[in-house]
Amino acid sequence: MRVRRRRGPGQARAHIPRPALVLLSWLPGVAAVLGLVLCADGIGHTGDRHRPPAAARPTTPHTAAEPHIVPRSVWLDPLARHAQPPPRYDDKVVAVFVHHTDSPNGYDCADVPRIIRYLYAGQTDARNWDDIGYNFLVDRCGTVYEGRAGGVGRAVTGAHTQGFNHRTAGIAAIGTFTAGVPVPKAMTDAIAAVAAWKLGLADVDPRSEAHLVSSNSLSRYRSGTTATLPALAAHKDAYSTTCPGQALSARLPAIRQQAARLQGRIP
Numbered sequence: 001m002r003v004r005r006r007r008g009p010g011q012a013r014a015h016i017p018r019p020a021l022v023l024l025s026w027l028p029g030v031a032a033v034l035g036l037v038l039c040a041d042g043i044g045h046t047g048d049r050h051r052p053p054a055a056a057r058p059t060t061p062h063t064a065a066e067p068h069i070v071p072r073s074v075w076l077d078p079l080a081r082h083a084q085p086p087p088r089y090d091d092k093v094v095a096v097f098v099h100h101t102d103s104p105n106g107y108d109c110a111d112v113p114r115i116i117r118y119l120y121a122g123q124t125d126a127r128n129w130d131d132i133g134y135n136f137l138v139d140r141c142g143t144v145y146e147g148r149a150g151g152v153g154r155a156v157t158g159a160h161t162q163g164f165n166h167r168t169a170g171i172a173a174i175g176t177f178t179a180g181v182p183v184p185k186a187m188t189d190a191i192a193a194v195a196a197w198k199l200g201l202a203d204v205d206p207r208s209e210a211h212l213v214s215s216n217s218l219s220r221y222r223s224g225t226t227a228t229l230p231a232l233a234a235h236k237d238a239y240s241t242t243c244p245g246q247a248l249s250a251r252l253p254a255i256r257q258q259a260a261r262l263q264g265r266i267p
Helices: 018-024 029-044 109-126 185-200 246-262
Strands: 095-100 136-138 144-146 168-173 209-213 226-230 232-234
Touching: 095 185, 095 246, 109 136, 109 144, 136 185, 144 185, 168 185, 185 246, 226 232, 232 246
Parallel strands: 095 168, 095 232, 136 168
Antiparallel strands: 136 144, 209 226
């Protein structure tokens, strides 16, 4: 029995070559239906059979150049150095926290190694930490210093943001940047450069959000909670503090944009 297929509105009749109809008359049941579909599909897409398969478009990571970073050997002399355990590492850095050191602003940039050495002594002596907590420190002249030991290019686990030290990096602006305090452009440029480079190693957009798991209930999020935070965040986003100060916090949207531009995400 011949089965007549009804066409929908605007659907053209598929032209089936006569040799194909002869062949299909020998195919039983489902095989004949499949054959009709294959023939109609082949006729309906002119030139497809000669078109090479589409190659997968390669994803280009958005990286940024590594800024010049002064090694910790410049500020940490053998007399000040404490014995410490080996560095701890994460698999990658997916977020950066910005801090200020809450120290005086009117310093001479040539004196910064001594200032960092004092910060190190305060954290390792008074607080009994094993090392300075920040991964990087930036002065008002735009110079970037290596902070915590372990290698600037690696995902060193810091001690800068309680509850969110894993898979993050901490950048400390040397000074106090409360409301109304000018934030030097050289400093924000340096913060953007470090953030663009560190986040670019994992192809993270500085304007995006990161999903981080809190490891300490003393943070703004109970331990074990997954928090959604800016990929380039203020310390106060994760912990109950005013750090990095209202003036520097207000500059973070522009710093995110600049970091994204350094990664090549913005023309």
